[in-house]
Amino acid sequence: MQKLLDGYAKFRNQVFPQQKDRFRLLADRQAPDALFITCSDSRVVPDLILQTEPGDIFVCRTAGNIVPPHGQMAGGVSATIEYAVEVLAVSHIIVCGHSDCGAIKAITDRRDLSRLPLTAKWLGFIEPAWKFLDAGIPSDPRVLHTALIHANVIAQYEHLRTHPEVARALAHKKLQVHGWYYDILTGAIEAYDPEERKFIPLEQSIAAAR
Ligand SMILES: [Zn+2]
Numbered sequence: 001m002q003k004l005l006d007g008y009a010k011f012r013n014q015v016f017p018q019q020k021d022r023f024r025l026l027a028d029r030q031a032p033d034a035l036f037i038t039c040s041d042s043r044v045v046p047d048l049i050l051q052t053e054p055g056d057i058f059v060c061r062t063a064g065n066i067v068p069p070h071g072q073m074a075g076g077v078s079a080t081i082e083y084a085v086e087v088l089a090v091s092h093i094i095v096c097g098h099s100d101c102g103a104i105k106a107i108t109d110r111r112d113l114s115r116l117p118l119t120a121k122w123l124g125f126i127e128p129a130w131k132f133l134d135a136g137i138p139s140d141p142r143v144l145h146t147a148l149i150h151a152n153v154i155a156q157y158e159h160l161r162t163h164p165e166v167a168r169a170l171a172h173k174k175l176q177v178h179g180w181y182y183d184i185l186t187g188a189i190e191a192y193d194p195e196e197r198k199f200i201p202l203e204q205s206i207a208a209a210r
Helices: 002-018 020-026 076-084 102-108 116-130 141-159 164-171 201-208
Strands: 034-040 055-062 092-098 176-182 189-193 198-201
Touching: 002 020, 002 055, 002 116, 002 198, 034 076, 055 076, 076 164, 092 141, 092 164, 102 116, 116 201, 141 164, 141 176, 189 201, 198 201
Parallel strands: 034 055, 034 092, 092 176
Antiparallel strands: 176 189, 189 198
């Protein structure tokens, strides 16, 4: 806790005064260009990875970067997506998974979740990911872990597209959706290419889109 309090003191006394003009502009409005949906994992820090500033991205974090399909859970994730699309009119939604994801490990290791009924129910939304393992189920547990993380990004990307406001904005070409994978060890991001059904380095994906 002391680390948090020391951090706040530094922010209040050193960082905030340097950026007070920015915060004055942001005090009563926001216009983020993207909704970034990622895992709650402490090692995934969107503002660090993307070098974004206050006001740049609208963020939604859930265990396993899960997006329940439309109609299956009218919870915080669905409301956040609806608000981002209908009110903030974001141009992009990114679903970002990451290496060494505990939510995926719970599935691949078949952990006993009987003491965690809410977690067990929530992680049930990962199950559709199995069908996106195009090359079958790898026998090596580490390979399976990484493959299922990628497959889960695709599954949640597909769930995202079932939300009516997302589907509408996509149809009107007001929105683009993206599936990303972030590697904690290397800092590299891969992007899902829905046509090729594979992940490619983000730099390559951006170059192809230009
Ligand atoms: Zn995770």
